[in-house]
Structure formats: structure tokens, C-alpha cells
Amino acid sequence: LRTAAALIIGNEILSGKIADQNSVVLARALRSLGVTLVRAHVVADELSTIRDEVRALSERFDFLFTSGGVGPTHDDVTVDAVAAAFGVGVETSGIMEKLLREYYGDRVSDGHLRMARIPVGARLIQSHHIPWPTVVMHNVWVLPGVPQIFAMKMAVIKDELGADRPFVSMAVVTTMDEGELKPSIDAVVSAHPEVEVGSYPRFRDPEYKTKVTFDGLDPALVRDARDAFVRLVPPQAVVRLEDGVTQEPPK
């Protein structure tokens, strides 16, 4: 099983100016590749903090995806922090400088050209999905924080990591609460150790009280667990079954 972590960088999230939109996008992309997102850490725009997190998370997981801190301003320190985490310097990428000069033309400033800086030894992934190259240092993907651009990078990740079997998710939506369902859930959890069972209560939802989810890499095993659960619940308490990899939109 391949594992990953996310490092979301930005004072604007910790101060509540905006909500992080990138974690859930990354989580879904990785899920479709069969990669498990194990943690997501939101930290401030501080070089030493980012450096320490990059070092710890990149050692511990197969992939680390950073979001944010790659613009031209004083609070954009991710490239320097990633370089510091691996004990290397920072250099200007000729390819990226050329792209920046083409894009900005006569308006190009030293500020703009700062965006061509990469850790020494970083790999640039060129892709037909997005003109701007993607910077990868060892197993650390240095992604931009702007949500629209972050989302575009998912196609690059999919191409590069390749798909193992995607995770399959099924669910049973019921009118019973978690306390009532607990014995049935416990029975399925012990009989189906290879399936991850989750239960999600709703607060004052007129339609249902609990959604019980069944996740795993083997569709047959996931379905078996889901069906076993359905047999334990009174039929009138089942609102509907949900199949496949369908996921609710973020709210």
C-alpha cells in the first residue's frame, strides 16, 4: 500500500481568512490511485516549521504533497524550506525562467523571476495537462496553493504515480442512530477485517441519521461487508445503498 501526507502551508488558513480547499481535492485524487492519505498538516509560512515538517513527513511516507508558499513574496518560503529539508541549496531553473520571461514579457520583474527558483536536484515534470512544470524534490511534490492551479496538478500526479487499484467505497444510509447500530457495525467490523468501516451521524437531517461506509481495495470484499451489514439492519431502517466510488461534494 502506498502512503502519502499533505502539508498545507498558509497563514491565511490558520487565521480563518479562507478555508483549505486543496486537501479534499488531493485526498480524492490519491484515493482514485489507491494511495492512502495518512495525514494532512496545516502550518504557517515559516521556513523552519516547513523544513522540519517536510523532513519528517517525507521520511515517513511514500509521497509528500505541499500546497502553497511558492509565489514571489516574502511569505513564500516553501522552495527554500524543501531545499533546507534535504540539505541542498536553491538554484534558478532555466526552463522556468524562460517560461516566466515569455509569459510576462517586458513587465517581467525580479519578483516574477523568483518563481523560477527550485531546490538543487529537483526534478521538473512537464505535462500536456498544464504549461507550468511541476517541481518534485525526491518524493516531495511542491504544489501551488491557488486552488484552481492545485486542482490542475492532480492530472499530473495521476500520470506520474500511476493507478494501483482504486479504493472502492460503498455505503448504507439509515434512519437509525449510531448507538442503535453499534452492535451490527461491531459484528461486521470483526467479521470483515480487510474492510474499513466508518459511520457518520447527521444532525437533524430529515432524511437519515447515520451513513455507514465500507471502504477497501477489493470490490467483492467491500460488497460482502456491506451486504452483511444490510442483513443485520431492519429493512425499514435502510434509506438507500450507495455503490462504487461516489462521494459527496464538499459542503
Added chain:
Amino acid sequence: LRTAAALIIGNEILSGKIADQNSVVLARALRSLGVTLVRAHVVADELSTIRDEVRALSERFDFLFTSGGVGPTHDDVTVDAVAAAFGVGVETSGIMEKLLREYYGDRVSDGHLRMARIPVGARLIQSHHIPWPTVVMHNVWVLPGVPQIFAMKMAVIKDELGADRPFVSMAVVTTMDEGELKPSIDAVVSAHPEVEVGSYPRFRDPEYKTKVTFDGLDPALVRDARDAFVRLVPPQAVVRLEDGVTQEPPK
């Protein structure tokens, strides 16, 4: 300055089933109290992971707020993990058991009563804002993950922590990009070290290219920094000024 961390617990977030909605709510509540949210970690429903994070984050920051994992089912292990972090056991709160029995009446199950479990030594905060008590173990607030209930707890936090001076946030919305603004931003950053300056680019927004923000505890210093920046930018590049603690809704 008081500091805080958030520990968001839930496989459903890491698997992309839902987006975390609680961090931004907590961030804004703390901001209004003058408390700095320094990190937010999203982790899975695993006792040892949660225990280690609770220990590390509660030692390092003045407050830790956990979200999730407090229901009755097998994947609800936050209470046990918090107890383990402080090396204590778990006991049943008589007050909470009574509330559960009153609420569920004849339907009450062992599952429901699991929700009365608290770490030995935890404090229960009773509040007129919400009937269910809030569990606090040393400096760790054990909050529910259901967004509507999590949001209700903010009033309890505000009452209990009390407000220092709230952070003040002002902004300048401009049609210039970050690369062009960099010299002006750098000048303000060095001349106003007590004000936190941030810059947030927009991608293909017809209205503006960059929002530059000025945050701090002293409104006069924040305003000085903001005004100094405005004087450095061509007037026609300023779309508008934003004042006070107004914040954009999460998108």
C-alpha cells in the same frame, strides 16, 4: 500571546468523503479571542496516532482542540486516546450518563452510553449555549466532529477562554500581480515588523489579481502598515480597501 493547535480526527476527511469544515470555524473563533492557531493536523481514527498527537500538541501549545471520534462506534477512540496521552484511565461521567438516559429514554443502548465516557480527571464545562457538557482534559478540548455541534461549541470556548484583544485584519485589493507588488510589500514588511503581511493571488479573477492583508493586535499599527502600502501602489491599481475583522466566507 496565547497559542492553539487543532487535531481533526477522521478517516472520512483523509479519504476525501467530506471536506473538513471545522478548522476554519475554530480558526475564526480563536482569532476573535486573540488566540493564534499555530497548526491544524488531520489524522486517522487510530488510537496510537491520536494519543501521540495529543501529547505532542498539548505540550507545545496553550490549547489543543480535537474534533471528532467521540461517538459510540468502533472508530470513535478520541476519549481513550486523550486519556492515554495523559496516562489516565477512562470513566463514566454520571452527569453525562443521566443526560443520555433522559434523551434516549427506553431506547437507550450500551452504544449510547459509551458517549458518557471521559478521561479520569477531565473537567465538564456546563453552558447555557448547549445542553451537552464540553469535556476538557487539562488544556485539551474534546469536541465533536459533527459540524453543526462543533460550531455550537465556539460560544463555550469564547466564554471560557475570554477575549484578549482580537486580531484586526485589513486588506488592499489590487489589480497588480504579486511579482509587481513585491518591492512595495517588502518595504512595508521591513518597516512594520509588528504587522503580519500576507498576499493572496487570484487566478483569472476579473476583479483583481492580488489581495494584500495586514493583520495584528493593534488596530493603529495595522492601519499604519496598510496605509503605507497604499501610498506605494498606483491609485488606479487599488480596487478597494477592506477594514476591520471582516473575512470572506469559506468557498
